[in-house]
Amino acid sequence: xxxDITRETCPMTFVKVRLALAELPEGEKLIxxxxxxxxxxxxxxxxxxxxxxxxxKRPNGDxxxxxxxxx
Amino acid sequence: MAEAGVQPSKxxxxxxxxxxxxxxxxxxxTLATGAAALGREVTMFFTFWGLNIIKKxxxxxxxxxxxxxxxFNWLLGGVKNxxxxxLNFAGASPILMRRMMRAHNVAQLEEMMEAAPKLxxxxxxxxxxxxxxxxxxxxxxxxxxxxxxxxxxxxxSKDAQxxxx
Numbered sequence: 359x360x361x362d363i364t365r366e367t368c369p370m371t372f373v374k375v376r377l378a379l380a381e382l383p384e385g386e387k388l389i390x391x392x393x394x395x396x397x398x399x400x401x402x403x404x405x406x407x408x409x410x411x412x413x414x415k416r417p418n419g420d421x422x423x424x425x426x427x428x429x
Numbered sequence: 430m431a432e433a434g435v436q437p438s439k440x441x442x443x444x445x446x447x448x449x450x451x452x453x454x455x456x457x458x459t460l461a462t463g464a465a466a467l468g469r470e471v472t473m474f475f476t477f478w479g480l481n482i483i484k485k486x487x488x489x490x491x492x493x494x495x496x497x498x499x500x501f502n503w504l505l506g507g508v509k510n511x512x513x514x515x516l517n518f519a520g521a522s523p524i525l526m527r528r529m530m531r532a533h534n535v536a537q538l539e540e541m542m543e544a545a546p547k548l549x550x551x552x553x554x555x556x557x558x559x560x561x562x563x564x565x566x567x568x569x570x571x572x573x574x575x576x577x578x579x580x581x582x583x584x585x586s587k588d589a590q591x592x593x594x
Contacts (some may be wrong), residue, residue, distance in 0.1 A: 364532060365534050366536075367533070367534055368459075369459055369462050369466060369536075369541075370462075370536040370540070370544075372466045372467065372543075373462045373463065373466045373536075374464075374533050376466040377547055377548070400467075403467070403468050404468070407467060407468040409581070426556065
């Protein structure tokens with residue numbers, strides 16, 4: 359599953375990620391495209407606090423990042 | 430991250446939503462959804478004007494039995510009629526505020542209200558305020574879990590951070 363939250367603002371950045379993770383089947387991966395700053399700080403943290411594993415976090419070179427989260 | 434085998438106790442946040450202003454409702458739901466997404470256990474307690482936010486009918490409806498309650502409920506309206514706490518200009522400003530929020534991609538109140546129960550936010554309504562306004566649980570949004578009094582609220586607030594909005 360893939361979601362793009364680059365146009366979202368707090369708190370919908372990590373709210374949308376949490377809702378997507380809730381829908382994601384067990385064992386699958388969620389790919390999140392997000393912006394630098396608040397989303398990059400809060401989204402990985404909220405995933406980890408909820409017990410999900412952040413597998414990768416890499417810059418796309420255009421001010422956005424890609425995050426991979428395992429369920 | 431928690432040490433192996435040691436679970437940190439889940440921090441609780443309780444928000445008393447007394448106000449029925451659009452801006453304050455936005456603040457309450459922003460905090461509630463944000464905190465729930467960050468793993469907090471969140472309860473929102475709606476009382477007095479705050480009940481307008483969670484009425485099933487989003488517009489104006491004369492709810493209740495007595496003439497006075499019906500007039501009050503019609504005048505107060507639902508989530509679509511929430512005024513701004515400042516510069517309301519007879520209801521013109523909330524429309525402009527919603528437009529500004531859309532232009533800046535800020536979530537609308539309805540979007541956060543839809544997300545809240547999905548994130549596990551517990552919504553409860555105040556028994557006494559409902560009694561005064563002659564509202565029943567059927568007049569409120571289906572996601573409202575319970576109608577509670579002071580004792581119920583205090584019980585849910587044990588070890589919780591409490592905010593009054």
